[in-house]
Amino acid sequence: MSYLPLMTRRLDDTVARHQGQPITAARFIAQAQALAGSLPGDGAVVNLCLDRYGFGLALAAALLARRTTLLPANRLPATIDDLLREHPDSVVISDQVIDGLSHCQIDIKGAVEVSDDADCMPQIPADLLAAIVFTSGSTGAASRVLKSWRTLHDSSLINAAEYGPGPELTYLVATVPPQHMWGLETTVLMPWFAAVVIVSGQPFFATDVLALIEQLPRPRALVSTPVHLRNLVESPQALVPIDRIYSATAPLSQTLAQRLESDCPGRVTEVYGCSEAGCLAWREPVREQEWQLFRGFTLTRIGPRFRIEADHLPEPVTLLDRLKLDQDGRFRLVGRDSDLVNIAGKRASLADLTQTLLDIDGVVDGIIFQPPESNDGRVARLAALVVAPGLSTGELRRALARRVDPAFMPRPLRLVEALPRADSGKLPRQSLERFYERVCETTG
């Protein structure tokens, strides 16, 4: 059996800043070892920690205990219940008790109180199934992505070399959750493999983000998304210097990138990836539109799609986005398969979402779709047109909100008398868009 280290940092390196205090790798590992020792049974770990430091500890503890970490696509009670039904012997680690969960829940706080230091770097079996990442946000069959420790370890080293902030110790603040791939790779794993100190917490409003960054030594970096960055730039407060700004999950407009580079000022790097392959390309949107593939990855055209391969990935991954490949190996993104939508970094199938809508009592016909984009830099939400004679929009919204991740809640949600279906029963995209435009005009 081959082993790979939990970290490539030195034991006395600072890897995190938690509650204002620096945490060395040795302290972090000792805390994770304590947590690992307290895990009952031998099942998987459902990591629901909101705080980034706690999340990293729980992930490390699971690795040390040779357990798989399960990462649900969201925190909806229905999602967690389904997951626990499928993995009845798993334990939940959380930093906030989740009401109504009959399952065993471990509070992370006990581990954080440990004040010992580890004296050697733990080795993790390379083939350990380290994590299962669930990607579907809607009710259909959740797709699962399996990550061995080798995959996470090697992709972290590639990420550090490709877009890491460099040799100087950099403080990293993030506005993205640690559970999804972008946050997991860049804010949880990167500090284990690069000269990075992750700052715990998840500052939310522009005021919080700026206040947290301002108290950190430089160089400092921000890991974020176009939505959070636009919010930061449009906020009336003055920006503070941020040396590196990272964005992923949706395309960052060149205008926004330019404003960030001139106002912060800081260098803006955009990263592209997907849950299956992890981060795989980068660009600097102020200076270029083309993406540069990370070393070690290869792209192959298979019909209209592209397949990505790398030594550390267990199998080739077919990308959902459509690409235009240049002669020098750089590429542009030119759209994606229409059934799959990505909103705020979460993925769902429109067909699944529409089925969920149709399953609601009283709904006769309906569709959830992506309206033409407005390009104002805001998150493009979905829209719904529904035929449900006995229901009000309020009742429909309530019924949907119980079944659908808020990211995919359609707005507007409009009641109509009938959909413009063709005789075949099909709903051509063009008729749908024209009809939707008219509905929006007449109801304001």
Place this chain on the structure above:
Amino acid sequence: MSAEQTPSERKLAELIIESLNLEDLEPHEIEPEKQLFGGDYGLDSIDALELALAISKTYGVQLKADDEKNRHVFANLRALNDHIESLRAD
């Protein structure tokens, strides 16, 4: 506590609908003490960000989420409105 909106709550309800593209909702349908985020209105954290930005532009106050007390201000329309008014009074 009344389930009726006060005039300032109505104004905030209008801002919520306008800034979050909730045109299919009428301002009076936002009940003052009903959970605003993560509940029946189907609003998420991105909506909270959009709303905070709209509030900072309209009322000239900055919302923070740095402690437990501040999480509570987003609980419902009334709590949010009270919080904005207390910030404006400072």
